[in-house]
Amino acid sequence: MKLQDVQQVLQAELVWNTDCGDQEVSSGHASDLISDMLTCCTPGSLLLTGLTNSQVIRTAEILDLTAICFVRGKKPQPETITLAKEKGMPLFVTQLLMYESCGRLYSKGLAVGAR
Amino acid sequence: MIEREITKIQELVYELRVGDVMKRGVIKVIPSTQMSDLRAVLRDNRISGTPVVEEGRLVGIISLEDFIRWLYDGGPDCAVVDRMTRKVISVFEDEPLIQAFNNLERFGFGRLPVLARGIGKLTGVITKGDIIGGLLKKLDIGYRQAEIHSTRSSHIFEDIVADKSALIFEYQVSGGDFSRAGNSAGGLKTTLLRLGISPQITRRAAIATYEAEMNLIFFTNGGKIKTKIEPEIIQIEVEDDGPGIPDIDQALKPGFSTAPEWVRELGFGAGMGLHNIQKCSDRMNLSSTVGKGTRLKVEILVGNEDGSE
Numbered sequence: 012m013k014l015q016d017v018q019q020v021l022q023a024e025l026v027w028n029t030d031c032g033d034q035e036v037s038s039g040h041a042s043d044l045i046s047d048m049l050t051c052c053t054p055g056s057l058l059l060t061g062l063t064n065s066q067v068i069r070t071a072e073i074l075d076l077t078a079i080c081f082v083r084g085k086k087p088q089p090e091t092i093t094l095a096k097e098k099g100m101p102l103f104v105t106q107l108l109m110y111e112s113c114g115r116l117y118s119k120g121l122a123v124g125a126r
Numbered sequence: 127m128i129e130r131e132i133t134k135i136q137e138l139v140y141e142l143r144v145g146d147v148m149k150r151g152v153i154k155v156i157p158s159t160q161m162s163d164l165r166a167v168l169r170d171n172r173i174s175g176t177p178v179v180e181e182g183r184l185v186g187i188i189s190l191e192d193f194i195r196w197l198y199d200g201g202p203d204c205a206v207v208d209r210m211t212r213k214v215i216s217v218f219e220d221e222p223l224i225q226a227f228n229n230l231e232r233f234g235f236g237r238l239p240v241l242a243r244g245i246g247k248l249t250g251v252i253t254k255g256d257i258i259g260g261l262l263k264k265l266d267i268g269y270r271q272a273e274i275h276s277t278r279s280s281h282i283f284e285d286i287v288a289d290k291s292a293l294i295f296e297y298q299v300s301g302g303d304f305s306r307a308g309n310s311a312g313g314l315k316t317t318l319l320r321l322g323i324s325p326q327i328t329r330r331a332a333i334a335t336y337e338a339e340m341n342l343i344f345f346t347n348g349g350k351i352k353t354k355i356e357p358e359i360i361q362i363e364v365e366d367d368g369p370g371i372p373d374i375d376q377a378l379k380p381g382f383s384t385a386p387e388w389v390r391e392l393g394f395g396a397g398m399g400l401h402n403i404q405k406c407s408d409r410m411n412l413s414s415t416v417g418k419g420t421r422l423k424v425e426i427l428v429g430n431e432d433g434s435e
Contacts, residue, residue, distance in 0.1 A: 046396035049333055050405075054325070062393045069308030073315060073332045075325065 012036055012121050014078055017057060018103060020115050023080055026102035027092055034101070036077045038124030039116050041109055045070050052076065056124030059112050063087040068094040078102070082109045138264055139257075144226050145219035147260025148240045150250040154179045155188065157207035161196050164188065164206060177239045177248055178210050184239050184248040186210035217252065218243040223260065226252050282321065283357045293321070293355045299339055301348035301366075304392070310351050311336035321355065327428055330406040331360050334424050337399040338364040344389050345369070346420070362424040370416035378404065378412070 015032030018025065025031075037055035042048050043062055052058065054075035060067060063085050071079055079095075080103040081087055087095070087102060095102050105112055117123075154177045155167060167176060168190055175189030188210040196209050216239040217226045229238055230253075240250045283291060295317060297310035315332040319325070335351060342349045342364065349366030371377045378400050385395025404410045407424040414420040 043393060044396050045393035046398040046402075049337060050398050050402050054329065064392055066304075066307060066392060066394075069312060069336070073308070073311055073329070073336045075329060 012116075012119065014057075014101060016119070017078070017080070017116065017121075020119055021080060021103065021105040021107055021112055023103035023105040026081075026087060026104055027096055029099070029101050031078065031101040034077055036121070038122040039113065040076075040124035041113050048074065051125040053124040053126055057116075057121070059109060059116075061085055061109065063091055065091045065094045067091065068098060068100055071100055072098050076100075080105055080112065082107060082112050134265065135261060138261055139224040139227065140222045142223045142260055142264060143219065144217050144221050144223060144240055144252055145249075147223065147256045148219070148250045148252040149256060152177065152239075152248070152250045154248065155206055156180060157185060157205060157210075159206045160203055161193065161206060161209060162203045164193055168193065174236055177214075177251065178206055179248050182247045184214060184216060184241060184246070186212045187214045187239065214239060216241050219249060223257055227254070227257055230254055291356070295353045295355075297339075297351040297353075299342040299348055299351060301343060301346045303348075304343060307340060307343050308336060310339045314351075314353055318355070318360070323355075323360070323428060327360070327426060331362065331426050334403045334406040334426070335362055337403050338362070338422055338424075340394055341399055342366055344385060344394065349419075358428050360426045360428060362422075362426075364422040364424075365419065367419040368417060370418055370420055371412075371414040372416050374412055374414060 012035070013032060014034045014036060017023070017036060018032070036057040038053055038057070039059060040048065040052045040056045041059040042052070043060055045062070045066060048058065048070055052074050056076050058067070058071055058076050058079045059082055060079065061082055063081055065088065067079060068091055078101040082105055084104060084106045086104060092102065107115070153167065153171045153173060155164065157178055157180050159167075168174065175187060177184055178186040178188055186207070188206045192209050192211065215229055215233055215235065217229060218241055220243055226238055229235070237251045237253045239248055240252050241247060242249050282293070295314065297313060299310055300306070311332050314335050315328055318328040318331055335353070339351060346366040346368060349364060352363045352365070354361040376382055379397075380401040381397045383395050383397030385397070389395040400412065403422070403424060406426070408427045409425040411423040412420070
């Protein structure tokens with residue numbers, strides 16, 4: 012699924028301006044626990060999370076994730092955005108809850124990004 | 127350099143397919159659309175022509191030129207089917223860009239309808255702008271890859287003449303310094319990729335280092351991460367001087383955690399760290415003395431790409 016489709020399905024906003032719509036996400040992973048992400052999140056995934064600290068970007072970088080979407084309208088902290096720009100990591104914010112975000116993407120056929 | 131880029135473009139116009147750069151979901155009209163309605167279609171979408179489609183099949187193309195000619199003739203309103211060009215030059219999605227480009231040049235068209243091979247269904251249009259855009263995008267990707275390649279030192283081991291060679295990097299981690307957390311693991315990751323280590327192996331090393339780095343920050347006064355890279359093996363040693371782990375077996379159990387609340391609020395501290403390090407490594411050794419410090423040694427075999435995380 013392309014990021015522009017993800018954005019549309021989740022009615023999400025792009026946090027900082029990056030031309031990322033054509034990038035492919037292979038799967039989705041939802042978690043508020045960095046420990047869990049580090050244990051089982053597959054490379055190339057879209058991460059759905061409620062965590063907005065800059066550590067999320069570090070984690071996504073280490074795990075080779077494609078993009079991050081913050082759920083429930085949570086705006087990332089300024090240092091999080093700064094780091095994301097530095098690393099070229101696209102960020103989205105959706106007003107949807109975690110449960111509905113996952114449900115929508117899953118029903119559109121986005122695979123499970125965990126092993 | 128310029129010569130090389132031109133060769134690259136020559137390759138790309140054959141390598142890239144029409145389907146890679148075309149616009150999908152195109153504006154179209156049906157044969158019974160009235161000429162008087164066509165104006166709005168062309169104006170609103172700022173286009174100079176549009177395909178005419180009947181049940182998914184392309185039956186003609188109607189352009190601004192056809193429209194102007196109809197106005198000039200002063201004829202009565204009619205359906206586009208009466209004024210359209212029936213003999214349409216089109217391209218298939220799986221044809222190389224050069225084919226589309228040649229057709230546009232030869233016939234002086236601004237756009238070409240694109241069809242899916244076999245069923246002949248109209249799937250979009252392609253313009254010169256799409257072709258240029260597609261090439262530039264691809265060249266940019268190529269440029270980025272070249273940039274990575276130029277900083278890569280993957281040949282370094284081949285260049286060293288010795289019976290045994292190793293590269294050593296050290297990272298200092300300050301306890302409690304959350305703002306720089308992940309710097310060591312990120313730095314190691316970049317370095318390993320530049321050395322030509324595969325992404326899978328690099329990821330395992332980076333995850334293990336990241337977990338260890340977090341442990342240093344959360345639980346100790348700081349320490350150092352020493353990585354030694356040899357052609358066949360990556361060794362990561364993490365050392366600190368306190369407080370030490372009282373029961374190593376217990377600490378290795380998934381879910382066991384002594385993390386304070388502030389650590390958990392950050393999304394860490396679920397008690398998976400050491401377990402995860404073990405998973406990412408081919409060999410792991412952990413020794414600790416309470417009050418003195420902890421020493422963790424991780425080994426990852428460079429050839430073992432199938433190893434699990």
